[in-house]
Amino acid sequence: MTAPQPMLDLHDVHTYYGHIHALKGVSITVNQGEIVTLIGSNGAGKSTTLKTISGLLHPRRGTVSLFDRQIGNQPAHKVAAMGVAHAPEGRRVFSRMTVRENLEMGAFTLGRVDAADMERVFTLFPRLQERVNQQAGTMSGGEQQMLAIGRALMAKPTLLLLDEPSMGLAPLMVEAIFGVIKDINKLGMTVLLVEQNALMALAVANRGYVIQTGHIVLADSAAALRQNEMVRKAYLGED
Amino acid sequence: MDFNLDLFLQILIIGITYGAMIALIALGYTLVYGIVELINFAHGEVFMMGAFFTMQVVLWVGVTSESATVAVVGALALALLAAMAFSGGINYFIDRVAYRRLRNAPRLAPLIAAIGFSFILQNIAIYWRGSNPVTPEAVIPLEIRSLNILTAWFGLDTNLRVRLIDFLVVLVTIPILIGLSWFVYRTRTGAAMRATAQDREAAALMGIDVNRTIGTAFLIGGALAGAAGMIAVYYLNSARFQMGFQYGLFAFTAAVLGGIGNLSGAVLGGFLIGIIWAMSDGFIRQFIPEWGAQWTPTVIFGLLILVLVFRPSGLLGEQVPDRA
Ligand SMILES: Nc1ncnc2c1ncn2[C@@H]1O[C@H](COP(=O)(O)OP(=O)(O)OP(=O)(O)O)[C@@H](O)[C@H]1O
Ligand SMILES: [Mg+2]
Numbered sequence: 001m002t003a004p005q006p007m008l009d010l011h012d013v014h015t016y017y018g019h020i021h022a023l024k025g026v027s028i029t030v031n032q033g034e035i036v037t038l039i040g041s042n043g044a045g046k047s048t049t050l051k052t053i054s055g056l057l058h059p060r061r062g063t064v065s066l067f068d069r070q071i072g073n074q075p076a077h078k079v080a081a082m083g084v085a086h087a088p089e090g091r092r093v094f095s096r097m098t099v100r101e102n103l104e105m106g107a108f109t110l111g112r113v114d115a116a117d118m119e120r121v122f123t124l125f126p127r128l129q130e131r132v133n134q135q136a137g138t139m140s141g142g143e144q145q146m147l148a149i150g151r152a153l154m155a156k157p158t159l160l161l162l163d164e165p166s167m168g169l170a171p172l173m174v175e176a177i178f179g180v181i182k183d184i185n186k187l188g189m190t191v192l193l194v195e196q197n198a199l200m201a202l203a204v205a206n207r208g209y210v211i212q213t214g215h216i217v218l219a220d221s222a223a224a225l226r227q228n229e230m231v232r233k234a235y236l237g238e239d
Numbered sequence: 240m241d242f243n244l245d246l247f248l249q250i251l252i253i254g255i256t257y258g259a260m261i262a263l264i265a266l267g268y269t270l271v272y273g274i275v276e277l278i279n280f281a282h283g284e285v286f287m288m289g290a291f292f293t294m295q296v297v298l299w300v301g302v303t304s305e306s307a308t309v310a311v312v313g314a315l316a317l318a319l320l321a322a323m324a325f326s327g328g329i330n331y332f333i334d335r336v337a338y339r340r341l342r343n344a345p346r347l348a349p350l351i352a353a354i355g356f357s358f359i360l361q362n363i364a365i366y367w368r369g370s371n372p373v374t375p376e377a378v379i380p381l382e383i384r385s386l387n388i389l390t391a392w393f394g395l396d397t398n399l400r401v402r403l404i405d406f407l408v409v410l411v412t413i414p415i416l417i418g419l420s421w422f423v424y425r426t427r428t429g430a431a432m433r434a435t436a437q438d439r440e441a442a443a444l445m446g447i448d449v450n451r452t453i454g455t456a457f458l459i460g461g462a463l464a465g466a467a468g469m470i471a472v473y474y475l476n477s478a479r480f481q482m483g484f485q486y487g488l489f490a491f492t493a494a495v496l497g498g499i500g501n502l503s504g505a506v507l508g509g510f511l512i513g514i515i516w517a518m519s520d521g522f523i524r525q526f527i528p529e530w531g532a533q534w535t536p537t538v539i540f541g542l543l544i545l546v547l548v549f550r551p552s553g554l555l556g557e558q559v560p561d562r563a
Contacts, residue, residue: 056440080446092441094434095561105434108427109446155446 004031007190008053008159013062013072015045015052022048024214025062028192030159035181035191037201037222039235040211046194047089049211050161053192054086055079066159081109085157089164089194091148095137099128102136102147106154113154121150124180142173149177153184160184163194178204198235202226210235243525245398250522251514256405256474258513259412263467264490265497265505266419267330267460273500273558274436274456275342280353281333283487284360285461289326289468290478291364293318294375304380311378315473319411322465329360330461331454338457339450357483364480372479375472379404384473408470415466416506419459423502432456436500438561489516492543498553507554512539 008030015023023045030036040046051057053064055076064072071079080086085106094102103121107113122129125146131139136147145165152160162181166174178200185191185204195201202208202222210218210231218228225231232238264286271279279285296318302310333356341349386403389395423429434442435452443449471486472478493512497504519535546554 054444056443075448076440076443077446077448080444086444088441088444092438092444092561094437094441096437096558097433101430105430105442105445108431108434111427151445 004034006030007032007067008192009063009065010049010053011063011065013049013052013059013064015048015057015059017048017057022214023052023059026211026214026216027062028209028216028219030190030192032190033185033188034207035185035193035205037193037195037198037205037208038211039195039198039201039208039231041196041234043213044211045214046211047163048214050086050088050163050192050194053079054084054161056086080155083155083158084161085152085155085159086161087148087152087163087165089167091141091144093136093139093144093147093151095135097136098133099136099139099147100132102151103128103154106151109155114156117154117156121153124153124183125150141168142170145169145173145177149180153189158190160189160191161194162191164196165193166195166197166200174200198231202231246525247522248399250517250520252399252401252405253521254514254517255510256408256513257516258510259408260467260470260474260509261486261490261493261513261516262506262509263412263415263463263470264486265493265509266502267464268491269494269497269500269502269505270456270460270463272494273502274432274453274560275338275349276346276559277338277349277353278491279330279457279460280350280487281356281360282330282460282464283483283490284357284364285326285330285333285483286464286468286471286486286490287364287478287480287483288329288360289322289465290472290482291367291373291468292325292465293322293469293472294368294373294478296321297376297378302376302378304377306378314378315469319466319469322469323462324465326465326468327458327460327462330464331458334454334457339453361480361483368478368480370480372477374477379473404474408474411466411470415463419463419502422459428452428455436558436560489539492539496543496546496553498555498557500558501553501555504553504555504557515539515542 006029010026010028013023013026026049038046038049048057052059055074055078059072063070066082066084094105103118104113107117127143128146128150131143136144149165165177169177181191181193182204193201193205202225205222208220208222208225209216218225267282268279271277297314300314300317302314337352338349341352384402384404387400388403388406389397389399389401423432431447431452432455434445434447435449439449489512490509493508494505496511497508515538516535519538520532523530
C-alpha cells in the first residue's frame with residue numbers, strides 16, 4: 001500500500017474574530033479519498049476551522065495548504081475555484097432562487113452547468129427533482145439541507161467541507177444524508193465532515209479529530225475514537 | 240367641477256415621463272441597497288453628474304439647432320452613452336475608494352461617507368458650471384421638441400398632445416429597462432449579483448468575487464442614473480447642481496414604495512410617484528382651486544407613510560440580504 005497523499009494540511013492555525021482567539025493552534029491533515037470528521041461541542045471552533053479553510057476567515061498564524069499551495073490568505077472565491085466546496089452551517093441556500101437556480105449557482109466555478117451533474121444530484125436526492133422549480137426559501141429545513149449539499153456537489157469539488165449536515169433533521173433523514181456522504185466519497189470525493197452527531201460521524205469516517213475550545217485534543221482512526229473513554233463520555237453520551 | 244378626461248390623460252402622459260426618469264434613478268438606489276444595505280446618499284448627485292456631462296459632451300461635439308438631424312441624433316446618442324459611462328464610473332469609483340473599505344464598519348460610517356460624496360459632487364458641479372441653473376445647448380428646436388406626434392405622425396384628430404420629447408423619454412427608458420432585466424436574470428454576472436444580494440458569504444463560497452460583483456452593481460446603478468440625467472437635461476431643458484436632491488429624494492421614495500431591493504418595485508414606484516407628482520402639480524387644481532405644486536412633496540411623502548404603515552415592506556415586497 002502506498003503512503004496516503006495529503007490533500008489538505010492545516011499547521012498550527014490561529015484564527016481570531018477581532019480580539020476573540022477562536023482557533024489556538026489547530027493542525028489537521030486530510031488525505032485524498034478519506035472521510036475525516038471533526039467533532040466537538042458548541043463553540044469549540046469547528047465552523048471556524050472550516051471557514052478558515054474555505055477562505056471566509058484567514059489565519060493570523062499558521063498555514064493552510066491544499067496539495068502544495070498555501071491558501072491561508074486566499075479569498076473564498078479563489079479557494080472555491082481550486083476545487084474546495086463548503087456547505088456551510090445553517091444551509092445558507094439562496095432563498096429567493098429556485099432549487100434549479102441554487103444548483104446552477106453551485107456550478108458557478110465551472111462556468112457551465114453539466115446536465116449529468118444535476119442528474120447525479122437528483123439521483124442522490126429525488127426530492128429535489130420533485131421540487132426543482134420551488135423557491136428554496138419555502139422548502140422544509142431537511143429539503144434545504146439536501147439542496148445545500150447538492151449545491152456543493154455541483155462544483156465537482158475535490159474536497160467537500162460539510163458543516164453539520166445532520167442538524168435539525170429527523171432520524172431517517174440523518175441516516176439518508178450519511179448514506180449519501182458515503183456514496184459521494186465512493187465516487188472519489190474527499191470529505192471533511194463537522195458534526196455534533198459524533199455517533200453517526202464516526203460511523204462513516206475513516207479518521208477523526210476532537211476539538212475543544214480551539215485546540216485539537218485527540219486525533220485517531222474513527223474506530224479507535226469510538227472506543228476512546230473520553231469520546232464515549234463527552235460525545236457519545238455513554239457513561 | 241366636471242372630470243376633464245383630456246386634461247387627465249395629458250397629465251398622465253407628463254407623469255409617465257417623470258416616472259421614467261424617477262424609475263431609472265430609483266433602480267440605482269434599490270440595486271445598491273439590495274446588495275449592501277446602504278442608502279447611497281450620493282446617488283442623486285451621480286444622476287446630476289450625468290446631466291452635466293451630457294451637456295459637456297454635446298458642447299464638445301459642437302452640434303447646434305442648425306445641425307443636420309443625423310448629427311443631432313448621433314450627438315445625443317453619444318451623450319447618452321457617455322453620461323451612462325461617466326455616472327457609472329463615478330459610482331463605481333465611490334464604492335471602490337470609500338464604501339468597500341467600510342464594508343465591515345458600523346452602518347453609520349458608509350452613510351456619512353455617502354453624504355460627504357454628495358457634497359463633493361455638488362461642489363464639483365458648481366466649479367464646473369456655476370451655481371445658477373444651466374440651460375443646455377438648444378440642439379432640438381422648440382417646435383420639434385413639442386411636436387405633437389399623435390397628429391403629426393399618426394394623423395389622429397385629437398386635443399391630446401404627446402410631444403416628441405415625451406416620446407423620446409420613453410424610447411430611451413424602455414430598452415434600458417429591458418436590457419437591465421436581461422442582464423440581471425439572464426447573465427452569469429447577473430446571477431452572481433442576485434446571489435450576492437441574498438447571502439454574501441454563501442455567494443463567495445460558490446466562487447463569486449463578491450467585491451467585484453458589488454462594484455458591478457454600483458457601476459450599473461450609476462449608469463442608469465446617468466441615463467436619467469441625460470433625459471432630464473432635455474426634458475426639463477435645465478440643469479443645476481442641486482437637481483440631484485429633489486429627484487434623488489423622490490426616487491428613493493419610489494424605491495421604498497415599491498419595496499427596497501426589488502427591481503420591479505423600483506420601476507412601479509417610480510412611475511407611481513411620477514404620475515402622482517404630475518397629478519398634484521397639474522390636475523388636482525381642477526377640483527381644489529387653491530391647490531398648487533407646493534403640496535406635491537406633502538402628497539408624495541404622505542402616501543409613502545401610508546404605504547409603510549399598511550405594507551411596511553413596500554408594494555411588491557422588499558428584497559434584502561438574508562439574515563445569517
Ligand atoms: N462572528 C463571530 N464573532 C465573534 N466570535 C465568534 C464569531 N463566530 C464564532 N465566534 C466564537 O468563536 C468560537 C468558535 O465558534 P465556532 O462557530 O467555530 O464553534 P462551533 O464549534 O462551530 O460550534 P457549534 O457546534 O455551536 O456550531 C466560539 O467561542 C464563538 O463564540
Ligand atoms: Mg458551528
